[in-house]
Amino acid sequence: xxxxxxxxSGGQRRIDTARLVGVVGSxxxxxxxxxHALGGGCEIEISTAAHGFGPIWEAVMRDFHQRWxxxxxxxxxxxxxxxxxxxxxxxDQAVExxxxxxx
Amino acid sequence: xxxxxxxxARQRIAGMCDAGSFTEFLPPHLRVVSPxxxxxxxxxxxxxxxxxxxxxxxxxxxxxxxxxxxFMGGAVGEVHGAKLVGMLQRAxxxxxxxxxxxxxxxxxxxxxxxxxxxxxxxxxxxxxxTRAAGIPVIALVGGSNGxxxxxxIVARCTNGVVMSEESRLAMSGPEVIETAGGVEExxxxxxxxxxxxxxxxxxxxxxxxxxVVADDIDAFRDAALQLADAxxxxxxxxxxxxxxxxxxxxxxxxxxxxxxxxxxxxWEGLGVERPQDxxxxxxxxxxxxxxxxxxxxxx
Numbered sequence: 384x385x386x387x388x389x390x391x392s393g394g395q396r397r398i399d400t401a402r403l404v405g406v407v408g409s410x411x412x413x414x415x416x417x418x419h420a421l422g423g424g425c426e427i428e429i430s431t432a433a434h435g436f437g438p439i440w441e442a443v444m445r446d447f448h449q450r451w452x453x454x455x456x457x458x459x460x461x462x463x464x465x466x467x468x469x470x471x472x473x474x475d476q477a478v479e480x481x482x483x484x485x486x
Numbered sequence: 487x488x489x490x491x492x493x494x495a496r497q498r499i500a501g502m503c504d505a506g507s508f509t510e511f512l513p514p515h516l517r518v519v520s521p522x523x524x525x526x527x528x529x530x531x532x533x534x535x536x537x538x539x540x541x542x543x544x545x546x547x548x549x550x551x552x553x554x555x556x557f558m559g560g561a562v563g564e565v566h567g568a569k570l571v572g573m574l575q576r577a578x579x580x581x582x583x584x585x586x587x588x589x590x591x592x593x594x595x596x597x598x599x600x601x602x603x604x605x606x607x608x609x610x611x612x613x614x615x616t617r618a619a620g621i622p623v624i625a626l627v628g629g630s631n632g633x634x635x636x637x638x639i640v641a642r643c644t645n646g647v648v649m650s651e652e653s654r655l656a657m658s659g660p661e662v663i664e665t666a667g668g669v670e671e672x673x674x675x676x677x678x679x680x681x682x683x684x685x686x687x688x689x690x691x692x693x694x695x696x697x698v699v700a701d702d703i704d705a706f707r708d709a710a711l712q713l714a715d716a717x718x719x720x721x722x723x724x725x726x727x728x729x730x731x732x733x734x735x736x737x738x739x740x741x742x743x744x745x746x747x748x749x750x751x752x753w754e755g756l757g758v759e760r761p762q763d764x765x766x767x768x769x770x771x772x773x774x775x776x777x778x779x780x781x782x783x784x785x
Contacts, residue, residue, distance in 0.1 A: 384527055403514040406494055406556035407531040415532050417515050432529050459517075463529050 387429040387437055389444045394425050394452040398481045405473045412462040412470060414477040419457035431462035443467045447474045488703045490628040491652055495537050495552035498588050501703035502550060502710075503541035510539040511576075512569060520563045522598045531557045534565040538573040540582065543707060549577045552588035555631035560591035562637060563598040567605020574612035578619040584714035585616055585623045587644065592659065593635015606636035613643045614724055622646075622717035624710045628653045628701060632684065635659075645722055646696040646713035648706055649686035651769060655694065656684040678765065682749040687764060687772060691753060693735060693781030700769045735781060756780070 401417035419426070427444050451474075458477070465473070479485060488501055499508055512518050514532035523530045535557035540549050551570055553560040562570075570587075577585045594602040613623050625641040625648070627633045632654030633641050641647050641655060649655060658666070660674035660683075673679060682688055689695035696713055699705035743752045753761035756779045767775065 384524075384529065401513070401515040403496070403532060406554055407529050408556035411556065413514075413531060415514050430529065459532070461529050461531055 384430050384432060385434045385437075387431070387440050389427045389429075389441060391425045391427075391444075391448040391453075392423060394423065394448065394454040394456075396452050396482070397454050398456055398478075400481050402477060402480045404477045404480055407461045407463055409463055410465055410469065412460055412465040412473055414473045415459040416477040416481055417457050417459075419455060421455050421457065423454045425453040425456045425458070427458040427460070429460040429462060431460070431464070433462070433464045439467055440470075443470050447471065450475070451478050453478070487700075489701050490626075490650060490703045490706050491630050491701050493703065494556065495535075495554035495588065495590070498703060499537055499539070499541070499550055499552050502586065502588070502707050503543055504545065508539055508541035508550070510537060511573060512538070518565055518569075520565050520598065522563065522601065526597055528597065534563060534569065535560060536566045536569050538569045540580075543584075543586070544711060546583045546711070548584045548586055549573050549580075549582050550586045550588065553590045553629075553637075555590035555629045558595055558597075559631050560589075560629070560637075561593065561595035561597075562591060562602055562606050562609070563595040564601040564605050566595070567602065567609055570609045571605075571612045574609070574616045574623070577616055577621055582621060584711070585621060586626060586710055586714075587613075587623065587640070588626045588628075589633040589637055589641055590627075590629025590631050591633055591635070591637040592631060593637050603636070606640065609640050610636075610643050613640060617645060618723045620718075620722050622714040622722045624648065624713050624717070626706050626710055627655050627686075627695075628706055632656070632659075642694065643724075645717035646710075647689070647694065648697040648699060648709045648713065649689055649695040650699055650701045650706070651686045651772070652701050653686050654681065654684035655686075655689050660684070679748070682765065687767075687776070688749050688752075690773075691756060691758075691764075691776050691780045692739065698769065698773060698776070739781065753779075 405413040519530040535554045538551040623644040625644040628650040660680045663672040664674040686698045690698040697709040699709045750761045
């Protein structure tokens with residue numbers, strides 16, 4: 384497994400609950416999203432079975448943060464080789480499941 | 487109509503429980519994950535592949551568990567099994583009206599070896615203890631991975647099994663039988679044969695499943711509550727009499743059907759006039775036919 388961690392700041396959107404979406408199956412991932420005091424930051428932890436894709440993860444996470452601008456949110460991912468598009472969709476699903484609003 | 491088979495474990499629980507009534511025990515943000523998978527450099531899941539908790543179903547307080555077939559085929563590891571056992575033990579403490587086990591699993595998680603095997607045996611014991619305390623335990627089998635291995639035994643330790651035609655219930659899976667007995671014994675690639683042998687219709691006809699329903703979450707829920715009611719009326723504990731009756735049924739089944747090659751012959755032996763039509767029958771028509779012919783060892 385490869386572990387990655389990203390931290391973003393400057394977001395405004397807050398959440399007040401925790402939710403798990405997705406399944407850790409082949410080409411899929413689970414995303415746990417939860418409220419967490421991070422001084423307004425958004426922290427993303429990734430554990431992935433596919434090694435060597437750090438730059439792509441970083442780009443996908445940067446896009447995600449630009450889309451949603453989350454603050455005081457911790458996102459934890461268990462991944463089994465999902466493609467970037469699937470990762471983005473799961474992340475959107477996770478946020479929508481706790482905020483009720485589409486991107 | 488909402489497909490049971492297509493739903494994830496969490497979606498099944500959401501569909502079974504009254505809206506907003508479900509409270510999860512050991513929710514994913516507590517991160518109670520497998521202690522073994524890290525050592526094997528394998529991915530973990532924050533719920534270890536099973537969701538357990540309490541909720542109401544048609545206003546009745548139940549405990550409910552759902553295995554996620556998408557994570558390691560729903561296989562039972564140490565944490566996964568302990569969550570099932572803990573829920574069953576708490577069901578006894580809190581005197582809930584029923585426990586519903588939404589099983590989708592290949593059985594024990596071989597990565598976790600003895601810890602997984604022990605976990606499955608502890609689940610069996612907990613199911614029987616819960617029944618002995620007067621609480622009905624019902625198994626629901628409707629996922630595309632079916633219910634196999636030790637968890638197939640767990641399903642048959644409950645008060646009743648609800649299946650869909652599309653789901654499968656057995657001890658050894660088709661590939662295992664083919665590997666051990668050869669392709670002449672069982673061709674695991676023959677999907678029609680696999681479903682004739684392990685599918686919901688055959689299990690209902692031979693008395694291993696007590697209800698067969700369409701692939702619909704509402705249908706699963708209604709059938710499970712009916713079986714729970716029937717179990718409470720009849721008495722939930724496993725008795726010596728019930729065990730002896732089951733043994734007689736199995737002995738008779740083996741005597742009558744043990745030499746046969748294909749479930750089609752078994753269905754014919756049960757008195758079904760056109761057994762070749764059985765796989766194609768819609769569920770209502772099938773149930774009407776099956777009620778007249780099925781092994782009625784357990785009501």
